[in-house]
Amino acid sequence: MSESNGALVRVEKVSKTFKRGAEKIHVLDGLDLSLLKGEFLALMGPSGSGKSTLLNIIGGLDSPTAGAVSVGGERIDRLSGKKLAAWRARHIGLVFQFYNLLPVLSAERNVELPLLLTRLSGAERRKHVDTALGVVGLSHRQKHYPRELSGGEQQRVGIARGIVTDPTLLLCDEPTGDLDRKSGDEVLNLLAALNREHGKTIIMVTHDPHAAARASRKLYLDKGRLSQEPLE
Numbered sequence: 001m002s003e004s005n006g007a008l009v010r011v012e013k014v015s016k017t018f019k020r021g022a023e024k025i026h027v028l029d030g031l032d033l034s035l036l037k038g039e040f041l042a043l044m045g046p047s048g049s050g051k052s053t054l055l056n057i058i059g060g061l062d063s064p065t066a067g068a069v070s071v072g073g074e075r076i077d078r079l080s081g082k083k084l085a086a087w088r089a090r091h092i093g094l095v096f097q098f099y100n101l102l103p104v105l106s107a108e109r110n111v112e113l114p115l116l117l118t119r120l121s122g123a124e125r126r127k128h129v130d131t132a133l134g135v136v137g138l139s140h141r142q143k144h145y146p147r148e149l150s151g152g153e154q155q156r157v158g159i160a161r162g163i164v165t166d167p168t169l170l171l172c173d174e175p176t177g178d179l180d181r182k183s184g185d186e187v188l189n190l191l192a193a194l195n196r197e198h199g200k201t202i203i204m205v206t207h208d209p210h211a212a213a214r215a216s217r218k219l220y221l222d223k224g225r226l227s228q229e230p231l232e
Contacts, residue, residue, distance in 0.1 A: 008201055009035035009058060009169070014067030015224075016053055027053050029224030030067070040195040040202045042215035044230075049221045051205040052173055058203065059092045059171045060084050072168055089117040093162035097174035099154045101146040101161075108133065108142040111160045118165070132160040135198070136190055152183030159190060163200070170194065172204040176211050188214045 011033035027050040056062040136156040176184035194200040
């Protein structure tokens with residue numbers, strides 16, 4: 001695998017196989033990936049190609065069938081249980097296609113949720129929430145509930161929740177997939193600013209070439225392998 005020794009993320013010979021009854025489904029096949037700190041990677045490929053599976057493995061939400069996954073020099077594929085959950089809480093921010101906001105909580109309370117896994121005091125959590133909502137431009141909407149926000153605003157709340165712990169990696173799974181082009185562009189502008197101005201390392205799964213164009217690098221996943229260009 002061609003990579004710098006200073007890679008933030010190292011995925012080495014990772015395979016993932018799912019069982020469906022007696023059938024084995026090979027999703028990832030000896031895959032290698034290197035990502036430097038501060039990169040913004042767009043991960044593209046057809047539906048069912050394993051993009052979200054790879055994202056989940058890098059984020060410690062799933063484990064590889066074989067191979068090694070390191071983030072910041074730590075072998076996360078060797079972690080399990082409480083250690084893995086604690087690692088995710090410190091290092092991973094997640095942004096989903098369908099926002100995954102709790103409708104009974106205000107924007108500020110939704111953003112605060114990841115901080116409840118930390119030892120921060122209430123005042124410290126409040127400061128982090130205010131900062132995150134300020135970064136996404138929603139300080140004036142912090143008391144509003146999801147039903148009172150547009151789709152674009154809900155996704156920006158989702159991004160604030162993703163960055164509120166100042167994670168090592170921000171993992172975005174189709175972050176504009178449920179938005180119109182105008183709202184999608186606002187979200188993409190925000191992600192680009194987080195990368196450019198705040199140095200956030202981002203991996204974004206997307207089907208949309210328009211979204212992928214905002215990234216500093218694009219890779220295509222198909223038939224279990226990564227490539228620089230789409231496979232024919």
